[in-house]
Amino acid sequence: MPPYQAIAGELRRRIREGELAAGDRVPSTREITREWGVAMATASKVLATLREEGLVRAVPGVGTVVADAVRARRPGQELTRQRVVRTAMRVADAEGLAAVSMRRVAGExxxxxxALYRHVRDKDELVCLMADAAYAEEPxxxxxxxxxxxxxxxxxxxxWRICRRHPWAVQATPLTRPQFVPHAMAHTEWLLRAVDGLGLDANTMLHVSVCLAGFVRGAAAGLEAEIQERAETGLTDDAWLRGQEREFATALASGVYPTLGRVVTQPGLDLDLDTIFEFGLRNHLDGLAVLVGRAAGRD
Known part of the structure; x- marks a missing residue:
């Protein structure tokens, strides 16, 4: 039996026998690695297995806890495509897109x-529907x-607001292999119309729209990883940073990174994902203004 299955079996036993009750925090990936002497990847697979079975769920800022007993649907609460999609979105918001499966959504x-297959063909269609619903929230x-x-x-x-609210949307709407997501495609149409008639050829127009969308996705790329890390370790971003302070301080004090050390120790620094987005947005638009000016023969 693979180690992750044996560990998952032990935690499953603790849950079923009441040693871990609903709402109790289960061991984090770090605690699993220490208790059973396995790699972090194995520990992550343990929690993923229990989440897939609906035995545990992630709570932001707390970690992974024992899930409440599954409640039967109330009379009149019909199983609809919209409810399936919204439930899947809640799972992805809390734990990342990798946690979404037909079995997991059904358990929730x-x-x-x-029963879900009467409303959604498969997980691929479900992910597309989730992405479309996310983009529909910001018309x-x-x-x-x-x-x-x-x-x-x-x-x-x-x-950007969509990605901040639903970080998994980046993974659900890849640029190189686009899916049929009507509300996301509306943004592509919008961007193309914005630069239409400015003297840019079709190839340049398409590259502009894709690169601009790629900028947003690039700024949001780390958001889902942070969600998964919080779900698996129970550490908030601030708690994680505090745990790294000593190691970073030692590295900066070594003199190997003199410019970095000088810059990051200056007072008044303000750097987070939102300031990165604002900086990138302003400079992308300034750069596009130069391109538009050249196309119009003004440069």
Missing amino acids: MGTSAM LPEPPPRGWRARIETSLRLQ
């Missing part, structure tokens, strides 16, 4: 996985703002 809803305004720069800024800010 108090039904069987087979593009009509009429659009005047001017290409204002129009692009509007789209990118809305996309």
Whole structure:
């Protein structure tokens, strides 16, 4: 038996025999590695297995806890495609897209996985529906703002808000292998219209729209990993940073990174994902203004 299955079996026993009750925190990945002497990847697989079975769930800022007993659906609470999608989104918001499966969603809803297939063809379709629902939460305004720069800024800010609320949306809407997600495609249409008529050829217009969308995804790329890390370890971002302070201080004091050490020790620094997005947005638009000016023969 693989080590992860043996450890999952032991934790499963503790849950079923009441040693770990609903709401109790189960060992984190770090605690599993210490108690059983396994690698972090094995510990992560243990918790993933228990989540897949619906025995545990992630609680932001707390860690992984024993799930409440599955409740039967209330009379009149029909199983619909919309409810399936919304339940899957809640799982992904708390634990990342990897935690979403037909079996897991069914467990959250108090039904069987087979019942879900009457509403959703498979996980791939479910993920597309989740992404479409996420983008639908931030509709593009009509009429659009005047001017290409204002129009692009509007789209990118809305996309950023979607990624902040649903970090898994980055993984659900890849740029190189796009899926049929109508509300996400509306942003591509919006960006193309913003630069249409500015003297750019079709290839450049397409590259502009994809690169701008890629900028948002790049800024949001680490968000889902942070969710998964919090779910598995129970550590908030601040707690994780505090745990790294001594190691970073030692590295900076070594003199190997003199410029980095000088910069990051300056007072008044303000760096987080939102300031990174704002900095990148401003400079991407400034760079595009140069490209548009060249196309118009003004440079």
